[in-house]
Each structure stands twice: as structure tokens, then as C-alpha cells.
Amino acid sequence: MADRFRFRIWHAAAFLAGMTALSAISAGPESRRFYEGLKKPKVAPPGWVFPPVWTALNVLQLWADLRILNRGGGPDHNKIIGLRVLNWVLYSLFTPAFFRAKSPVAGELVTLAEGVTAGATIALLAKEDPVAAAALAPLTLWTGYASLCGGGVAARNPDHLLDDLRWSGAF
DSSP: OOOOOOOOHHHHHHHHHHHHHHHHHHHOTTHHHHHHHSOOOTTOOOGGGHHHHHHHHHHHHHHHHHHHHHSOOOTTHHHHHHHHHHHHHHHHHHHIIIIITTOHHHHHHHHHHHHHHHHHHHHHHHHHOHHHHHHHHHHHHHHHHHHHHHHHHHHHSOOHHHHHHHHHTOO
């Protein structure tokens, strides 16, 4: 009988490279200027903080994902996989929602959803693999903090996407 397929570090590295490329492509040329021009709450981090924080969070997420994918099934395995997929989809949506669409509100909604999916994953995963659950905890903490900051940004700044939707008569 053939050995069961195992996901390897190179799979995670290739996935992260693809996600990073997708984020870079979807950012738009004026992303840095857009972020720097926003009115932010005093607790908001400077722009240079995001790359190292997200690098660390992504490494932890991918390490947890390798554990999840390679350990086999448990009673909540499919739900956990679905939540992890949804979490990565949300991750990929943040940059175009916030930076490309210049929408602090859309960015905030994506951040809140990302935190909820990460928290739900941890809750399910804690029974089956507490080590992987612990690796996802910093993501939940960061998205909680980012949501506090993002709410302040959304409240203090214009939202181009919402303005465009209002002008189009969508609502």
C-alpha cells in the first residue's frame, strides 16, 4: 500500500509565495501613499510594522496548516480545513478591498471576518491539536488589535468604494 501523501515545507513555501505575489499584484501602485495619508487612531502601528508581523503570522499559520493537513481526520477535520481555506481567502481579499478599492470599511469587514474564522478554527482545533491551535492564536490576537485600529481608520476617513456605490445608486 502506498504511503499517504504528506504536505511538505516546500508546499507551504510555494503557497506563501503565491499569496505574497497575489497581494503585491492586487495592492496597486499608490498603496503606501494611501496608508500614510489616512487619519489613524493613536494606537495604529506605522506602516513598516506590517511586513514583519504578517511574515511571522503567515509562517505560524502555514506551520499549523501543515500539521492540520498531515495529521489525518478527526471529527472536526473537514470544518477545520474549510475554516483555514476561508481564512486564506479572506487574507487574499484584504489588500484589494482596503488598498485597491481604498475602502477602510471593506478592509475592516475582512479583518473582522478573518479574526472570527481564526478564532473558530482555534476553538475546533484545540481538542484535536492544541499545538496547532496555539500557533494560530497570534493571528486572532493581531486581527483583534487590527480591528480596533481599522474601526478607527474607517470612522476617520472617506471610503472610495462606498462613495462609488452611493453615486451608482446601489444603496
